Amino acid sequence: MGSYNFSEIEKKWQNKWEETGCFHAETASDKPKFYALIEFPYPSGQGLHVGHPRSYTALDIVSRKRRMQGYNVLYPIGWDAFGLPTENFAIKNKIHPKIVTKNNIANFKRQLKMLGFSFDWSREVNTTDPEYYKWTQWIFLQLFKKGLAYKQEMPINWCTGCKVGLSNEEVVNGVCERCGSEVVQRRKSQWMLKITEYAERLINDLDDVDYIERVKTQQKNWIGRSEGAEVKFQLTSGDEMVVYTTRADTLFGATYVVLAPEHKLVEKLLPSLENVDEIKEYITLAGKKSEFERTELAKDKTGVQLKGVNAINPVTGKELPIFISDYVLVTYGTGAIMAVPAHDERDWDFAKKFNLPIIEVVAGGENVQEAAYTDVYKGNMVNSGFLDGMPVKEAIPAMIKWLEEKGLGKKKVNYKLRDWLFSRQRYWGEPIPLVYCEKCGWVPIPEEQLPLELPEIDEFEPGENGESPLAKATEWINTTCPHCGAPAKRETDTMPQWAGSSWYFLRYIDPHNNDALASKEALDYWTPIDWYNGGMEHTTLHLLYSRFWHKFLFDLGIVPTKEPYMKRTSHGMILGENGEKMSKSRGNVVNPDEVVNEYGADAVRTFEMFIGAFDQSTPWSQDGLKGCYKFLERVWNLQDMMTDEEGYSKELCSNIHKTIKKVSDDYEKMKFNTGIAALMSLVNDFYKAGKVTKGEFLTLITLLNPVAPHMTEELWEMYGKGGLLSVSPWPEYDEALTVDSEVEIVVQINGKIRDKMMVSAELDKAGIEKLVTESDTVKKLVDGKTIIKTIVVPGKLVNIVVK
RNA sequence: GCGGAUAUGGCGGAAUUGGCAGACGCGCAUGGUUCAGGUCCAUGUGAAAGCGAUUUCAUGCAGGUUCAAGUCCUGUUAUCCGCACCA
Numbered sequence: 061m062g063s064y065n066f067s068e069i070e071k072k073w074q075n076k077w078e079e080t081g082c083f084h085a086e087t088a089s090d091k092p093k094f095y096a097l098i099e100f101p102y103p104s105g106q107g108l109h110v111g112h113p114r115s116y117t118a119l120d121i122v123s124r125k126r127r128m129q130g131y132n133v134l135y136p137i138g139w140d141a142f143g144l145p146t147e148n149f150a151i152k153n154k155i156h157p158k159i160v161t162k163n164n165i166a167n168f169k170r171q172l173k174m175l176g177f178s179f180d181w182s183r184e185v186n187t188t189d190p191e192y193y194k195w196t197q198w199i200f201l202q203l204f205k206k207g208l209a210y211k212q213e214m215p216i217n218w219c220t221g222c223k224v225g226l227s228n229e230e231v232v233n234g235v236c237e238r239c240g241s242e243v244v245q246r247r248k249s250q251w252m253l254k255i256t257e258y259a260e261r262l263i264n265d266l267d268d269v270d271y272i273e274r275v276k277t278q279q280k281n282w283i284g285r286s287e288g289a290e291v292k293f294q295l296t297s298g299d300e301m302v303v304y305t306t307r308a309d310t311l312f313g314a315t316y317v318v319l320a321p322e323h324k325l326v327e328k329l330l331p332s333l334e335n336v337d338e339i340k341e342y343i344t345l346a347g348k349k350s351e352f353e354r355t356e357l358a359k360d361k362t363g364v365q366l367k368g369v370n371a372i373n374p375v376t377g378k379e380l381p382i383f384i385s386d387y388v389l390v391t392y393g394t395g396a397i398m399a400v401p402a403h404d405e406r407d408w409d410f411a412k413k414f415n416l417p418i419i420e421v422v423a424g425g426e427n428v429q430e431a432a433y434t435d436v437y438k439g440n441m442v443n444s445g446f447l448d449g450m451p452v453k454e455a456i457p458a459m460i461k462w463l464e465e466k467g468l469g470k471k472k473v474n475y476k477l478r479d480w481l482f483s484r485q486r487y488w489g490e491p492i493p494l495v496y497c498e499k500c501g502w503v504p505i506p507e508e509q510l511p512l513e514l515p516e517i518d519e520f521e522p523g524e525n526g527e528s529p530l531a532k533a534t535e536w537i538n539t540t541c542p543h544c545g546a547p548a549k550r551e552t553d554t555m556p557q558w559a560g561s562s563w564y565f566l567r568y569i570d571p572h573n574n575d576a577l578a579s580k581e582a583l584d585y586w587t588p589i590d591w592y593n594g595g596m597e598h599t600t601l602h603l604l605y606s607r608f609w610h611k612f613l614f615d616l617g618i619v620p621t622k623e624p625y626m627k628r629t630s631h632g633m634i635l636g637e638n639g640e641k642m643s644k645s646r647g648n649v650v651n652p653d654e655v656v657n658e659y660g661a662d663a664v665r666t667f668e669m670f671i672g673a674f675d676q677s678t679p680w681s682q683d684g685l686k687g688c689y690k691f692l693e694r695v696w697n698l699q700d701m702m703t704d705e706e707g708y709s710k711e712l713c714s715n716i717h718k719t720i721k722k723v724s725d726d727y728e729k730m731k732f733n734t735g736i737a738a739l740m741s742l743v744n745d746f747y748k749a750g751k752v753t754k755g756e757f758l759t760l761i762t763l764l765n766p767v768a769p770h771m772t773e774e775l776w777e778m779y780g781k782g783g784l785l786s787v788s789p790w791p792e793y794d795e796a797l798t799v800d801s802e803v804e805i806v807v808q809i810n811g812k813i814r815d816k817m818m819v820s821a822e823l824d825k826a827g828i829e830k831l832v833t834e835s836d837t838v839k840k841l842v843d844g845k846t847i848i849k850t851i852v853v854p855g856k857l858v859n860i861v862v863k
Numbered sequence: 864g865c866g867g868a869u870a871u872g873g874c875g876g877a878a879u880u881g882g883c884a885g886a887c888g889c890g891c892a893u894g895g896u897u898c899a900g901g902u903c904c905a906u907g908u909g910a911a912a913g914c915g916a917u918u919u920c921a922u923g924c925a926g927g928u929u930c931a932a933g934u935c936c937u938g939u940u941a942u943c944c945g946c947a948c949c950a
Contacts, residue, residue: 274867281866284949305950318950361948385948392949399950405864406948476949596868596944658901670888672876676869677943684875686901687888697903734877737887744887747904806883811931813883851930856882861930 064696066660070770074176082787083127083178085134087570087582094131095586096123097565097625099594099602100138100185102557103164104145108171109642110650110668110680111634115593117665117767118631118674118730120177122591124766125727127178128790134586135178136568138185139165143557147488151520157488161188171652175661176769178786183571187560192567193490194511195577196559199609201493201504202616208254209482211502218246223485251492251553253480255608259283260473261622262607271628272675275599282600284476289460290394291469293317293371296379297332301325301371304393304474307400307436308463309455312444313421314398315411316381317371318363320390321346326366334367339384346386361387361410373398374468375445385410393474401432408432419443422452480605482556485528487520489554497541497548506542512550528552561602562609565589565624577618584620592625595633603628629730633677634668642680650680662768663689669732669767691736692768694743695760696775703751713797715745716759720793723763732767739764754779759791806857807832809841825852832858 077083096119101112123135141161150157165186172179185192203209255262263283266276288306295301303317319326321343330336342364363385370379387406388397401411401418408431411418420428424439433439441447446462447455463469483492493505493512505512515536520529530552531537541548563577569586570578594603610624635641636648643649655664667688672678719742726735742760746752752760758780761772765785776785800821805828807815815837819828829852832838838860845862852858 277867278945281946286949288950303950307950387948387950389949397950404950406950409948474949476946600945667888670875676876678875681875681889683889689901691888693903733875734887737877740887804883808882808931816883849930851882853882853931857931859882859930 064693064771066662066692066771067657069774070174070176070661073770073773074173076773076784077176077178077786078181080784081182082784083133083135083180084182085136085180086132087585089132091130091132093134093586093590094123094126095134095589095591096126097136097568097589097592099592099598100140100561100564101168102140102143102145103161103168105149105160105164106644106649107164107167108652110652110655110664111642113175113652113664114634114668114674115595115631116172116175116177117668118732119591119593120665121669121727121732121766122730124178124769124786125724125790127786128762128765128788130789133178134183134568135180136183136185137172137177137179137181138183138564138568139168139187140557140561140564141165141186141188142489142555142560144486144488147486147520150488157520158188161186174656175652175665178769183568185564185567185571187490187564188488190511190513191574193560195567196490196555196563197493197510197512198507198577199563199613200490200555200559201507201510203253203612204494204502204504206612206616208257208612209251210254211249211251213247213249218248250481251483251551253482253608255480255605256475256477258608258611259285259475259477261611262477262604265607265611265623269623269626269628271625272630274596275603275628275630278596278599279604282477282604286474286476288393288472288474289463289469290472291374291398291463293374293380293398295329295382296370296372297329299325299329301382301396302394303396303398304472305398307403307456308459308469309441309444309447309450309452310400310403310421311373311375311398311459312447313400313402313419314373314380315401315417315419316383316399318383318385318388318397318399318410319366320388320395321384321386322390323384323395325396326384329366329369332368335364339364339366342384361385361406361413363387363410363414365414374463374466381416383410383414391478392476402428403433405432405434421447480558480608482559483553484556485552486554487514487517487529489556490559491530492551492553492555494551495539495541495548496551497544497546499546500541500543500548502551503541503543503548514554528554530554558602558605562606563613565592565606566610566613566619583618587619588621588623589625591627591629593629593631596630599630630675632673632675634671635677635679637680637682639679655682655685659685659689660692660770662771663692666692666736666767670736672733674730674732691740691743692771694747695764695768696771698743698746698752698757698760699775699778701746701751702757702779703753705751705753714800715742716756717793717797720759720763720791721795721798724790724793727766736767761785762788762791803855805832805855807835807838808857808859809838810861811859814838814841821855823854825854828852828854828858833860 098115098119119135123133127133146157146160146164150160187193187196200209263280263285266279286306288304289308290302290304291308291311293301293303301317301319326343330339333339363383366382366384369382371382373380387410388395399407399410401407401416402420403422408418418428421441421444422433422439423442424435425433436452439452441450441452441455447458450458460469460471491512491514493510495503495505497503515530515533517529517533519532537550537552539548539550540546566578566583570582573579606624610619611622613619614622633641636646638648640646640648652664663685667685670688671684719738722738723735726732739760746756761775762785765772769786773785781788802818803821805817805819806813807817817832817835819831823831829850833850842860842862847860847862849861850858
């Protein structure tokens, strides 16, 4: 027997798999289809790190197993290659981002191939390929044509480092998610996508998909649906303001109202106010602050009263002071609130600071002068006219009904979700395929002119005033209006990185199609995706954006399903050996090249799956990797113990069937760590027996194949039944053989373990009780005591309660 | 501040959903084989007490429910993640 030469073996089988094309998926087949998807990587300059393969190996195991079980499996891969890091690298090193991308992809590809994933490489996609982004642009044009893309001047987050606008979702703790620079507020005309139009469906349709609960909760919270009411307040100036509230029941307790400083009404009222300077100063101050700075001052509320005008409470008729304060956001609701300090903490803080009245309208709390009482489940209405005595839950609809009847307000659903800021003033993204004509406005370019390719330029830096680098491509910009033929200019903004990744899973289905993003036939066959695994960090951005686009394509009749992914799971992060997040600056990054070189791809794959619970983050361990290598070597060395005996050895028979069952189940439940542990135990049993039959050995390597595909293919070639193990049938188990005829019963007295007995598995409750209570040990233990109660759990234990 | 997750030996982690806590691996110890080679094989390994069979204590902390709690309930602490006054 030769020694376990993993580097030779791994290269050999990677070549064989490529030559035979055994992992190519065929569209349309009698077999059941299985479409497994992992989040395609962003090909960064650093190359793969040891965290990437965790997700890829997991679905590779499921894909390989399903293939062996007779499924027609699609497990594709591609590159999410537009984006800032590449562009920044290109700027710094004066290399075209296209070249940088090409090099990075080559490196990633080498690394992924080295790990032996069963990807269908013939379907590789690349978001920066014009043949690909042609369809990204095409989808954008459809959105535009349906009125879901619009341009609007609005306050945006401006990254002082990258000199680009960021969507709120990309701002992390007040700094740019990518470069870490300060983010400030600025106004700029931007392309927006109306994802909010899909908010309701994005929540409701979660009921039809199998996502892990955490992901569903996080998406729902992000969309943030709330049911409330809009209420009209007449002002003493004769104007009208509309506030949004979820607590219409507390209207009798509203003692002042607040407008966001940017609210249009403030501008309108200004000329007639007494303290114009003070107000203007506050508005300027608030405008300078980033959203982060505003919230940093959360405890200490600020604001200015609009002197010379009051609002009239529609139910009490009382005049209320009007304030502007930056604790009210112009982007949410109507940008105006009615303040009920007795029952809202923020309002309470503000009221205390500005000495405003606090009127209790819900009983049941402590003194509202001391703290706000916010419980909606306890307490009835007081000081509230026709609502008095009602519980809050009834008072809310009662008040809304009253408002609607009087024409003073209406029921209103609001969402936290905001529209998707889609413009970037950057080079390395898809050009937005629109033309601006003085006469016709924004005009889409004809679809037959797609792809609209990026112009070749030399300088990729954004312009000084934040304009796109494309603005320098004069020849490219100047064009004619497709509508009227007059001279016109192209849009110079590009799309965000999220665009290409919002539909890539559809292109895999039919990647070389020139006439459509994918053929209808192929889409009908492969969608929806059966299983999508990815990181929790993509739960609110990518996952939501791609669901939105998919739903839009569904509405157009392009895709046959309303949801793209049937099932979504999530992997935990692999941390550095010191338990901290892997990063270059911490110096704890583990390079896959090194570990594969040292222990082989099979050992790395095995360890990545054995390292801990798949959905939890866990630190890397070089010793742990060594342990998995040792396990594979023990499997390899079993060759020495192989006997010519036929069939399974009797003592291991039930063990084998139990292992087949456990491993099959565990792979599907992503409990890879315990599945591998079961295989380790089985190997230990073979060592204890000092022998293994060929049948047992082949079962073992088949079960291990999805995890360690190279070594098991090699062993299959030596001892197996011919052909590739990767396409051989998955072992079946006999349920009857997984059940033991005798089980161990734990005997407890007052909950303490006192004895263990082997009893027949068929024995019923009474039988077990009789056997146990009549045993000598038990008789001795309960002697002289009274038995109060005996609990029998068949197959588990007997607990005798004595006094 | 709000929301979510997590907490089990020296370490990574198991525990069929209320039923023997610590599977499997690492590490460590002892013995054997090879005795220069990242060895390999076997046995042991939560803590404390005892020569011992055994006993007691142990799943972040404090209570509670139950014959029985890592698992359920109440409170609390720590760590990590997400969000930023969402009315």
